[in-house]
Amino acid sequence: MVVSDADEGLLDHIDEAHKDFKDVLRHKFVINHNRPGWINFTEKLENSPAEFVRPKGKEATQNNDISLMYFSSGTTGFPKMVQHDFTYPLAHILTAGYWQNVMDNGLHLTVADSGWAKCAWGKLYGQWICGSAVFAYDYARFDARNMLEKASHYGVTTFCAPPTVYRFLIKEDISQYDFSSLNYCVVAGDPLNPEVYEKFLEYTDLKLMEGFGQTETVVAIATYPWLKPTPGSMGKPSPIYDIQLMRPDGKLADVGEEGEIVIDTSKGRPTDLFAGYRADPEKTEAAWHDGYYHTGDMAWKDEDGYMWFVGRADDIIKSSGYKIGPFEVESALIQHPAVLECAITASPHPVRGQVVKATIVLTKDYEASEQLKKELQDHVKKVTAPYKYPRIVEFVPELPKTISGKIRRVEIRQHNDEKEDN
Structure with missing residues (x-):
């Protein structure tokens, strides 16, 4: 079931998607609007009884539904x-x-x-x-x-x-x-x-x-x-x-x-x-x-x-026989005042298999430079095990994220692989 307001563009989009999901989406309600294939929610609500009669038997909702x-x-x-x-x-x-x-x-x-x-x-x-x-x-x-x-x-x-x-x-x-x-x-x-x-x-x-x-x-x-x-x-x-x-x-x-x-x-x-x-x-x-x-x-x-x-099991970096978790490296980097946020991912390497790559968003008081890159690499070596430092550093204006705010490392990895292929 879906309930929507009367935005024609949105309704068109839902109707188009419905063609591929008819077995899932069975009822479409629209607020105070008439449209073929849709139920006017406002009219149904006005004509509904004031007292709710709970369904029984096969019509009743079960806990495992x-x-x-x-x-x-x-x-x-x-x-x-x-x-x-x-x-x-x-x-x-x-x-x-x-x-x-x-x-x-x-x-x-x-x-x-x-x-x-x-x-x-x-x-x-x-x-x-x-x-x-x-x-x-x-x-x-x-x-x-x-x-x-x-x-x-x-x-x-x-x-x-x-x-x-x-x-x-x-x-x-x-x-x-x-x-x-x-x-x-x-x-x-x-x-x-x-x-x-x-x-x-x-x-x-x-x-x-x-x-x-x-x-x-x-x-x-x-x-x-x-x-x-x-x-x-x-x-x-x-x-x-x-x-x-x-x-x-x-x-x-x-x-x-x-x-x-x-x-x-x-x-x-x-x-x-x-x-x-x-x-x-x-x-x-x-x-x-x-x-x-x-x-x-x-x-x-x-x-x-x-x-x-x-x-994530998919995010663990395997470099020269070492297993490196991204969180520890990210935590080391975030301690530096230049780093607003960052994501650690694996980047393909012909000898090591994978190397650590840091994709970094800088705070407003810092600008990207080779000197800053070296400074951040040295910082990680001091804070955690030296072999975990990011051999590749890329500065970006923002990190790719899901709507819920999580960093999409899969998108960064795909970007790394595409650069390797080219």
Whole structure:
């Protein structure tokens, strides 16, 4: 089902797409408008009975019926249609009440486009169930100052945004805004660099509580209110999931050893885990087999049980026998005052197999130069293991991102491969 306003261009676009998805899209509603093949939502609503009669028997909705579908963010390839059933919204009580720490009569702001699962995480189910109002903030192009002004003016009490947003916020003079009502801030969507955590804490006296999850899940790993935040760590596994780290050989990883984040489903599917990819049993089977759901994300666990993100399995760089996670190199670069944001990817190399490439957006006080490139390379060598430094550095005005704000490393890799072919 789709509900649209009476924009003729938009309706034409939906009708054209409908030709290829007639088995999926069965009902088309338009607001206060008559159009062939569409149902006038306004007329139907006016003629509807005031009392809702709940269907019974076969017509009744079952908990395991599909209630919604979201596209995955598509950071590593073509987005997948992720299906969730009617039990999914209730699990966001954990997201809102026990991670975002929303409060009764509070005002919560999550920075997320309405077309993505992060919207369900922060603008719909959990917040309302927990008694918090939701502040809807939409924009054509992100403006850090405008967001700071709105959050301050309306008295936002809890805030959730991807690291990209926080990187831009700490470049502004936050001290000129009144955030006396702001009690709690969380971050998810991409790994949080420790430098961003420390700067935000310095400017606001608020600790950023990181979380991890996917379109396929609710919050799966997080720094919950009762945990001490460890900058750079995602936190600890959610109590509703049995989360393990799995090595490539199928054995569980030891403390300090990298592995893929997996969810044990051998005792049954958790009610909040997705119900498969729409019309794609092969991808469903590839992600969900032998009693585990495979997230495709790599991490390691320390002795205290905190989990540390390494990168997507597809993003790990294999150079001269070394395995290099992009997050560590990005965190090293972001500590330099010249770097606003960056993305680390693999670039093909005839001898080493792959080398580390840094695609960098500079802060407004710096200009691209060979001298700055060398300075950044030396900086990484000092902060982390020297072999991890970026042998290739490219300065760009902006990074390619999904609508939900995640960096599209797959697009950067494709650009690298095309340059290699030429």
